[in-house]
Amino acid sequence: MAKKLRTRKHKVVLNRSKGGDAGITFMLVVLGAFMFLPMLYCVMQALKPLDELWMFPPRFYVMKPTFANFGDLFSLMNTSWVPFSRYIFNTVFTSVVGTTGNLFFSSLAAYALAKIKFPGRNVMFQTVQLSLMFHATVTTITSFVIMSALGLTDTYWAIIIPAWGTSLGLYLMKQFMDTAVPDTVLESARLDGASELKTFWVIAMPMVKPAWLTLIIYSFQALWNAGSSIYIHSEQLKSFNYAIQQIVAGGIKRAGAGAAATVVMMLVPITIFIITQSNIIETMGSSGMKD
Amino acid sequence: MSEKAATVTKKAVARKDMTKRQWMWKEMRRNKVAYLMVAPYMLIFFLFTVVPVIASILISLTNFNLLELPDIVWLDNYVQLFCNDDIFLLSAKNTFIFALIVGPVSYFMSLLVAWFINELSPRIRAIVTLIFYAPSISGQVYVIWQYMFSSDRYGFVNGTLINLGFINEEIAFFEDASYVMPLCIVVALWMSLGTSFLSFIAGLQGVDRSLYEAGAVDGIKNRWQELWYITLPSMKPQLMFGAVMSITQSFGFGAVVTALCGFPSVDYAAHTIMHHLEDYGTQRFETGYSSAIAVILFAVMVGSNLLVKKVLSKVGT
Numbered sequence: 206m207a208k209k210l211r212t213r214k215h216k217v218v219l220n221r222s223k224g225g226d227a228g229i230t231f232m233l234v235v236l237g238a239f240m241f242l243p244m245l246y247c248v249m250q251a252l253k254p255l256d257e258l259w260m261f262p263p264r265f266y267v268m269k270p271t272f273a274n275f276g277d278l279f280s281l282m283n284t285s286w287v288p289f290s291r292y293i294f295n296t297v298f299t300s301v302v303g304t305t306g307n308l309f310f311s312s313l314a315a316y317a318l319a320k321i322k323f324p325g326r327n328v329m330f331q332t333v334q335l336s337l338m339f340h341a342t343v344t345t346i347t348s349f350v351i352m353s354a355l356g357l358t359d360t361y362w363a364i365i366i367p368a369w370g371t372s373l374g375l376y377l378m379k380q381f382m383d384t385a386v387p388d389t390v391l392e393s394a395r396l397d398g399a400s401e402l403k404t405f406w407v408i409a410m411p412m413v414k415p416a417w418l419t420l421i422i423y424s425f426q427a428l429w430n431a432g433s434s435i436y437i438h439s440e441q442l443k444s445f446n447y448a449i450q451q452i453v454a455g456g457i458k459r460a461g462a463g464a465a466a467t468v469v470m471m472l473v474p475i476t477i478f479i480i481t482q483s484n485i486i487e488t489m490g491s492s493g494m495k496d
Numbered sequence: 497m498s499e500k501a502a503t504v505t506k507k508a509v510a511r512k513d514m515t516k517r518q519w520m521w522k523e524m525r526r527n528k529v530a531y532l533m534v535a536p537y538m539l540i541f542f543l544f545t546v547v548p549v550i551a552s553i554l555i556s557l558t559n560f561n562l563l564e565l566p567d568i569v570w571l572d573n574y575v576q577l578f579c580n581d582d583i584f585l586l587s588a589k590n591t592f593i594f595a596l597i598v599g600p601v602s603y604f605m606s607l608l609v610a611w612f613i614n615e616l617s618p619r620i621r622a623i624v625t626l627i628f629y630a631p632s633i634s635g636q637v638y639v640i641w642q643y644m645f646s647s648d649r650y651g652f653v654n655g656t657l658i659n660l661g662f663i664n665e666e667i668a669f670f671e672d673a674s675y676v677m678p679l680c681i682v683v684a685l686w687m688s689l690g691t692s693f694l695s696f697i698a699g700l701q702g703v704d705r706s707l708y709e710a711g712a713v714d715g716i717k718n719r720w721q722e723l724w725y726i727t728l729p730s731m732k733p734q735l736m737f738g739a740v741m742s743i744t745q746s747f748g749f750g751a752v753v754t755a756l757c758g759f760p761s762v763d764y765a766a767h768t769i770m771h772h773l774e775d776y777g778t779q780r781f782e783t784g785y786s787s788a789i790a791v792i793l794f795a796v797m798v799g800s801n802l803l804v805k806k807v808l809s810k811v812g813t
Contacts, residue, residue, distance in 0.1 A: 225719055233612045233624070236605065241627050243686065246652070247640040262659035263652045314537035323527035324520045329538060336545050337740050338801040340748035342770050343794045344548035346777035346786050347555065350562070351547065370540030373691070401529045430635035432751070435778050446635060450755070453639050460643055471634035475626070478633060482622055489691075489698035493733020494740065494805075 247471075250464035251275070258461050274461035278469070281452055281462055287441045289448065296445035299361055300428040303368035307424040308417055310369050315378035316405045320391055330379065334494070336372040345435060352436055363436035368428055374420045380491045381416035382409065415484035422481055426474050446470065549794060556788035562781050573788035583764060584772055584789070590677065591747070591768040591793075595800070597681050599746035602688035603739060609689065610696035611723065625697060632690040638752055641683050645669040673765035676757050680766050683756060684749045692738030692745075699734030703727055728811050735811060739804045747797050750774070769793050 250258070252270040282289035317323070318330050348367070349358070357363045386409050394404045410417070433447045449470055453463035514522070524531070556573055560566035577584045613624045631637060644652045647668035654666045669675045703726070711726045728735065750770030757766050769789060777786035
């Protein structure tokens with residue numbers, strides 16, 4: 206580490222003790238093992254044949270990897286009362302529609318809050334920022350009452366519509382627009398006679414690509430990982446994750462299929478994150494909160 | 497063009513002749529499009545975030561149960577909670593223990609790891625970031641802890657401990673009141689390197705490098721001094737944001753606990769306010785009573801956030 210710093214453009218030697226480097230590396234390895242080993246164990250379990258799953262003493266690593274558990278998972282899926290493709294459709298549909306709407310409505314609002322000076326903008330943004338301070342569990346019960354009053358319970362909309370108004374998405378988008386979109390560019394577009402909507406769509410949006418990728422990932426992740434919801438009671442409207450949980454809950458004899466299901470579920474968000482990581486980090490650069 | 501300029505100057509002159517309200521009205525009309533743009537988001541946000549909070553406060557003063565017309569009972573629900581509901585007091589204690597450990601530890605772990613990996617090369621940093629961030633985005637991957645700590649000798653932990661002779665009989669980790677809470681805390685910590693972690697990574701990357709060089713010249717002796725005097729003050733906005741994310745998250749692990757320990761957990765050992773809320777709100781349908789629980793939870797979350805923000809504003813001073 207010390208060497209790297211010295212070779213950067215400027216030639217000032219920062220104070221980097223060898224002992225410090227060693228200590229940091231050690232801590233990083235210990236914490237990294239704590240994070241990584243359970244994930245690895247999950248993959249190992251998913252690849253273990255039956256006799257290795259029920260072996261004493263248990264081994265961490267798989268000796269004869271097999272995809273049998275994934276096969277079991279699919280045959281378990283076929284025995285379910287509601288066809289499994291229906292659960293998959295439910296999750297894909299709510300994730301896609303929820304994320305699209307969230308992206309569109311949040312960035313529209315974020316643009317207005319960041320770039321147009323109108324009475325009430327501060328109050329609105331402060332309210333959104335305040336709402337980051339409490340977890341959505343607080344509002345589930347009363348949201349349920351509101352949903353029933355609007356006739357939304359037990360429809361896809363009960364999942365989708367609240368996802369259109371999440372506070373973190375708007376917050377990150379607005380903060381990023383504040384810094385990434387220069388006012389002068391917008392000013393000249395307005396002087397050229399471009400409408401506010403057109404300025405938003407043609408000029409601002411392409412400039413904040415990292416932010417909307419981040420918003421997509423956050424929204425998609427939340428919807429993709431959504432399990433059972435108190436707003437949905439019809440079996441055929443429930444999520445993929447809920448169905449997977451039923452398999453996992455099927456007890457220890459399904460341990461292999463359960464681990465396989467977990468691996469399947471985690472592949473999607475992890476893949477998306479790998480692709481978009483640098484964009485997310487860039488967005489987070491402006492996530493800071495000035496009180 | 498010239499016409500536009502003229503209207504602008506006209507407005508500037510006109511403002512002095514108007515009362516504040518008239519001017520605001522004029523500004524609102526001039527920015528009609530802005531209101532149209534925020535309208536869809538704000539409508540949904542108000543309906544599903546703001547209104548529920550206000551409604552909870554109002555409903556908590558009644559005995560509403562979704563079926564009958566409610567009567568106003570004022571603070572009875574709160575009196576009941578604090579004076580007659582032992583399980584609530586237990587759940588409050590559990591919530592505080594849980595949040596007081598998970599919140600700060602996950603916050604400092606996020607900050608330290610982000611700081612450790614800050615000087616690695618970008619490619620290695622990306623891989624390490626993925627390793628630390630993955631558990632928080634992988635949905636229900638936490639069930640793997642159930643397999644690791646499963647109650648028979650084929651579970652990895654039990655089997656290994658028996659094999660090595662530390663214990664003679666399997667321990668039913670998730671059914672034993674003395675293990676439930678510590679295990680849930682470990683799992684929560686394991687999946688807690690989320691948004692705040694990414695925000696810290698970005699914040700550290702954003703610190704102006706020339707400040708470090710100036711610091712080295714000014715006699716900063718080691719990396720700890722550098723962290724305290726230069727790095728942390730430069731990324732204060734991220735520290736604030738990360739704190740909010742960590743605190744809010746530390747109160748939101750109810751579903752994980754339920755998945756690992758069942759509902760209710762053995763002897764209510766991992767029963768938190770979230771579970772109490774769920775119990776009265778979605779199983780017993782005592783909406784008034786559960787609203788009172790929600791209001792308390794809301795006050796605790798927002799209160800601890802505001803408190804921590806106040807503390808953090810002193811960093812580096």
